[in-house]
Amino acid sequence: EDVLGPPPDNEDVVNDFDIEEEVVEVENREENLLKISRRVKEYKVEILNPPREGKKLLVLDVDYTLFDHRSCAETGIELMRPYLHEFLTSAYEDYDIVIWSATNMKWIEAKMKELGVSTNANYKITFMLDSAAMITVHTPRRGLIDVKPLGVIWGKFSEFYSKKNTIMFDDIGRNFLMNPQNGLKIKPFMKAHLNRDKDKELLKLTQYLKEIAKLDNFLELNHKHWERVQVLSVTTFSNSCPKAPHNLCYFGPHCGSVINTHR
């Protein structure tokens, strides 16, 4: 009977369309893609070390991600996030490393020098991006916001980096708006003097990057659950789970039975 009933009236159809329009993803909007292609053309990247064939890409925010820029200290080292150099040394084995800060390049260069990142012998920075590589997008709920679109990097270095092999850490989630799939929201490192001995985020993320580096494609990962993936990966994890062929469950809560069985 229902199937043969009358079609929904006009009002329903119109409302439905409105909702559809509301959820059109910011990341696919033509105006935003145009802004990205303008950055690809116009933003000058200074290559510090050439991209390496077969490596994945790790893009890192600076403020509150790699160090606490708000606390006072005699030297930058005191404000550095614990395990920073160990983290970068390990990541460099599988990933090219790019720094992207919403500040200006002079400041980024000074900070990276102060922290000993640009001069460390155990890893190299591929290049650095500043606020001029960002774009402003309009969102229905929050108005205009500045974001870090990975499309700028993918457009400029398409032979090396793509959606499939890129991960970005930032303490501000909205920076991922144009590429939510590739962003990992890191807990901000603040109050360095209080938290210097406690913060283990980079240590734990070292392990996560190692685990996911085995994957050919990051598109199925949900970085929201990165801590859970790490827990699973260090326990004895069954090879028999068809959903986790790499000894690594990246389905998080969508894979309840696997987690319950193997934890």
Ligand SMILES: [Mg+2]
């Ligand atoms: Mg930050």
